[in-house]
Amino acid sequence: MRKKTSLKDIADALGVSIAIVSYVLNNKHEGRVSEYKANQIKEMAKKMNYFPNQIAKSLRKDKTYTLGLIIADISNLFYSNIARYIEDESKRHNYNVIFGSADENADKFKELVHVMLSRQVDGIILAAPKGTEATLNYLREQHIPFVLIDRHFPEVVNINTIGINNYQASYSVVEHITENGFKKPAMVTLSTDLYHMKERTLGFKHASTELLGMQSPEVVEIEEDILSDEIEGQMLNLLKNGTDLIYFSTNKIAMEGLAVLVEHNVKVPKKMGIVCFDKADAYKIFHTSITYVEQPLRQMGHEAVEVLLSLINGNQFAKSIVLGTHIVAQDSSKLPK
């Protein structure tokens, strides 16, 4: 790689000191440098194709204008979308993003955090896998600005979070399907300790009891790593036991579940109603339009960046933002009269 032009190169070419070159190129030369010299310098900079070395700048200013983003799983549509919004929003504030996917692995997560820290990111946005409480506490003790998205860790106190009201979201789903005449819904979800997922499940359970009088609401929990093996059997069970609507708790699980319905030629919503968590472009190639819970992704990305920047700029107060969701009602939860 050819050596890049530095301030020194420009200064030497013009026979001036490095300092005024810096002043001029940063537009801090009012009353310091003559217009004539200033123009000379600007022209020479252009001619020599100068652009500043951010690395040197960062070292000097102790600020990299870079945010770290660690997401739990990049292959998950929800995260890749939110990543995009975070990147956009950061760019609006002249920050760059370096990102990594922890693949739901606490060790990988910890390693990524250290990579980001050694790169001196100004702050970190993270969706943390389970088992990462210690790392989060570490970040907090070190006073590293960070904000959690999507997932919430009640054990780690006094931190900044952006999330949705998972309990309420599920509760609303049951309200919606109740209004549409379904009597025996089941929820298919992942077996996990993550707080936000437990809330999602709890909302469903309580609502099923309170609104539909179900003594033991039907919740099927599947281990994530055996999802595609397990789900078919579980779905067939539900088809047999009189369940009239399935509520899939994530995008990924929805895709697998819908695939089973297609394979077994189950008519939606006649034979089985469907509600999914999260929007997906792909729903439109399913034979029935799909009712789903929509999260305010753009807003989440926006808030995450806002909160993080306020921390970076010295704000001391922890902030938790809980956003609402809404149900996009389509045919898959409309019982034919």
Place this chain on the structure above:
Amino acid sequence: MRKKTSLKDIADALGVSIAIVSYVLNNKHEGRVSEYKANQIKEMAKKMNYFPNQIAKSLRKDKTYTLGLIIADISNLFYSNIARYIEDESKRHNYNVIFGSADENADKFKELVHVMLSRQVDGIILAAPKGTEATLNYLREQHIPFVLIDRHFPEVVNINTIGINNYQASYSVVEHITENGFKKPAMVTLSTDLYHMKERTLGFKHASTELLGMQSPEVVEIEEDILSDEIEGQMLNLLKNGTDLIYFSTNKIAMEGLAVLVEHNVKVPKKMGIVCFDKADAYKIFHTSITYVEQPLRQMGHEAVEVLLSLINGNQFAKSIVLGTHIVAQDSSKLPK
């Protein structure tokens, strides 16, 4: 943010010079530092929670161990997947990736290139939108190591590229569908000047003429930004004019097209056969399993990183790698006998 531990802090705490701390922590202390001191230093480093400032390191070594990745459009599944493989592969070599999406916009692309350069990335992997030849030439003139993926620019000479044989891929599609008894295929694609897409179309045209004797092979080109408005009308045309199979040239266009088929309740493959370019998880919720052209994504990511690292390490010779694709044959291109 609390001030981080530096080499100086450790040196001061132990009353030694910065230099030996550096030597010890980089394991370059054979024959320079006593074992006793070395251990002291290591322990103190751990105790003080030291980890190196990569920014300072980069400045000194003129090497950031960071690669830039600019993709044409992150919302495209193809690119987000390949981004993932590139990130994995880079990490294996202890490189980090900073990435950006140019959203098919040449100006944004140029800006991203400059962001990456000012961050002193060691090299760049890019999928370039059209109209970026000047920027690519600039990179070449500046001897910045870079490699192009997916897209190829014949006008820009002597550069490194990783791609697939698009002509051949489409030709094989026609072979496949011919063997399966289809007589009148149509290709639905984007109207674009991008070389690789034109090749993709050309392969289809030539094969249609040579294998099926079509005088004017049916190719429907749609402007990208009006895709979802246009496609329905175009598809209805094809349904009327005797077309028996549609070949969608990209993932995105396939999704839109399949949605139209669902909406109009068109049976696949009985009423219309389907072949898509690129794999998608979502195909499995379509009512018929979908035949698609699979690109070797992982290998592309792997090769891109390999080639880029060899350039970074001083290799001077341009290298173009053309990989093969293969057809995953499913029901959507199987004419019922």
Place this chain on the structure above:
DNA sequence: TGGTGTTGATTAAACGATTAACTATATTTG
């Protein structure tokens, strides 16, 4: 005794940019 090696350290320059503090003229002002 003086030269040579070995061991275990230190010193200081360098990477590229920023910026407070200083200097040297020129111009204004009371």
Place this chain on the structure above:
DNA sequence: CAAATATAGTTAATCGTTTAATCAACACCA
């Protein structure tokens, strides 16, 4: 006319690391 004030610049320290060069103390040997 001396003092104050602009104007137009330079110097040098600094950020955290790396690393070549140097140095001091001591052992060994002829």
